[in-house]
Amino acid sequence: MNETLSRAVELAPVIGKRAAEIEQAGRVPSDLVGQLAEAGCLRMLVPARHGGEELPLTQALRVIEELARADGSTGWLAGQVGLAHLIFACFPEQAQQEIYAGGPDVMGAGAVAPKGRATADGHGWRVNGRWPFVTGAPQAAWIYLNCLVVEGRTPQVDARGVPRTRMTLIPAAELEVIDTWDVLGLRGTASHDVQAGAVACPAWRGFSLDSEAPQAQRAVFSIAQAGLLIAAVDVGIAQGALDEVIELAVTGRRRAFARRSMASSPGFQDRLGEAHMAVRAARALLHREADTAWSSAAAGRVAAPVERACLRATAAQVTELAAQAVRAAHGLAGGSAVYSSSPLQRRLRDIHTATQHFVNGRDFYGTVGALLVGEEVEPSSF
Structure with a gap:
C-alpha cells in the first residue's frame, strides 16, 4: 500500500460522513479538497520533476476506488484531476512550469x-x-x-x-x-x-492532437486512460454499495413479513455473493488492463490495435459489472433504499449517471469485434 493510498483510507470515513453534504452542495467543499491535497490525492499523477508522486496508474486507480467507495462524487473529482495532470504533462515545458509554479497540488x-x-x-x-x-x-x-x-x-x-x-x-x-x-x-x-x-x-x-509528435501520442494515450479512471470510480461506488447492504444485514435487519433475517436468508446470500464476485471480476479486469497498458507505455512499445481497442472496451465491461452489483445491493436493501436519505439510493443514481459517459459506451465492443475478424477500423475510434 503506497502512502497516498494509506492516507486516502484514513480520510475515507471523513468523506463518507459528508457524502450527503457534498451532494447537496453540488461540489466537494473547499476544506475537503484541502484534505485531499494534503493526502496526496491531487498530485498522485503529477510528474516527479514537478513535485508530484508520479504513481503507476494501477496504484492511482486504487486511490480513486477508495475515495469513490466513500463517496462517488469525490472519487470522480479525484479521477478527473488525475486525468488533467496526465494531459498537462503533454503540454510544452513552458506551460508545465506555469501550471506547477506554486507546487504540485493543482486543481x-x-x-x-x-x-x-x-x-x-x-x-x-x-x-x-x-x-x-x-x-x-x-x-x-x-x-x-x-x-x-x-x-x-x-x-x-x-x-x-x-x-x-x-x-x-x-x-x-x-x-x-x-x-x-x-x-x-x-x-x-x-x-x-x-x-x-x-x-x-x-x-x-x-x-x-492530429500529429505524430510524441506529445500528441502521449495525449491520445492519456485520453484512452480516461475510461480506466472512470471505471475505478465505478468499482468504488459498487464496493461502497455492497458495504452498505452488508452493514444492514449484519445488524439483524429483516425484510417485511420475512421469517428470516436478511443475513440468514439463502436468497440474500446467493445474490450478495454474486454481486461480490462481479465487483471482484471488474476490479481484476481493470487492474490487469491498466498494468499492461502502463507497462507497455513505459517500455516504449506501441500496442497492437486490438490491444488498444480492448483497453477502451475495458471501461464499458467494468462499468456494467459495477452497475450490476449496485442494482443488486439496492434491491437487497428493500424499501429503506427508496428514500433520498439512503446512501444506497445515492449509489444507484451515481452509477447510472456514470454509465452515460461516452468512455463507458458499447461502441468499443464493436471495435474489438471488428478487429478480431480482420475488418478495417477507423483509427480514431480507439
Missing part, C-alpha cells in the same frame, strides 16, 4: 470533446466556445480545452479529411463557468459548462 479540469474553436492569431491562438461536463470547474486553477482548428469559420482538415484539433490550456480565471449541473447522480462533481469568448492562448499553451 486541474478540462474537456476532451472538441466543442470549441481555435483560430490562429499571430504567434498564438484565439479560443471560443462552450464545453460541457467540466468536472470541478468552479475550483480549478487551469483548464485544458480541446478545439477544432478553424480559419475564418471553416474547420481545417488533414489529408484524410479528418478535422484538425488543438488542445489548449487556459487559466480558469479567464473562463466563464456556467451553472448547468442539475443531474440525476454524481451531483457533487460540479461538472458545469465553461465558456471562452475570444480568450488569448499563447502558442506554448497548446499542441496539435
Whole structure:
C-alpha cells in the first residue's frame, strides 16, 4: 500500500460522513479538497520533476476506488484531476512550469470533446466556445480545452479529411463557468459548462492532437486512460454499495413479513455473493488492463490495435459489472433504499449517471469485434 493510498483510507470515513453534504452542495467543499491535497490525492499523477508522486496508474486507480467507495462524487473529482495532470504533462515545458509554479497540488479540469474553436492569431491562438461536463470547474486553477482548428469559420482538415484539433490550456480565471449541473447522480462533481469568448492562448499553451509528435501520442494515450479512471470510480461506488447492504444485514435487519433475517436468508446470500464476485471480476479486469497498458507505455512499445481497442472496451465491461452489483445491493436493501436519505439510493443514481459517459459506451465492443475478424477500423475510434 503506497502512502497516498494509506492516507486516502484514513480520510475515507471523513468523506463518507459528508457524502450527503457534498451532494447537496453540488461540489466537494473547499476544506475537503484541502484534505485531499494534503493526502496526496491531487498530485498522485503529477510528474516527479514537478513535485508530484508520479504513481503507476494501477496504484492511482486504487486511490480513486477508495475515495469513490466513500463517496462517488469525490472519487470522480479525484479521477478527473488525475486525468488533467496526465494531459498537462503533454503540454510544452513552458506551460508545465506555469501550471506547477506554486507546487504540485493543482486543481486541474478540462474537456476532451472538441466543442470549441481555435483560430490562429499571430504567434498564438484565439479560443471560443462552450464545453460541457467540466468536472470541478468552479475550483480549478487551469483548464485544458480541446478545439477544432478553424480559419475564418471553416474547420481545417488533414489529408484524410479528418478535422484538425488543438488542445489548449487556459487559466480558469479567464473562463466563464456556467451553472448547468442539475443531474440525476454524481451531483457533487460540479461538472458545469465553461465558456471562452475570444480568450488569448499563447502558442506554448497548446499542441496539435492530429500529429505524430510524441506529445500528441502521449495525449491520445492519456485520453484512452480516461475510461480506466472512470471505471475505478465505478468499482468504488459498487464496493461502497455492497458495504452498505452488508452493514444492514449484519445488524439483524429483516425484510417485511420475512421469517428470516436478511443475513440468514439463502436468497440474500446467493445474490450478495454474486454481486461480490462481479465487483471482484471488474476490479481484476481493470487492474490487469491498466498494468499492461502502463507497462507497455513505459517500455516504449506501441500496442497492437486490438490491444488498444480492448483497453477502451475495458471501461464499458467494468462499468456494467459495477452497475450490476449496485442494482443488486439496492434491491437487497428493500424499501429503506427508496428514500433520498439512503446512501444506497445515492449509489444507484451515481452509477447510472456514470454509465452515460461516452468512455463507458458499447461502441468499443464493436471495435474489438471488428478487429478480431480482420475488418478495417477507423483509427480514431480507439
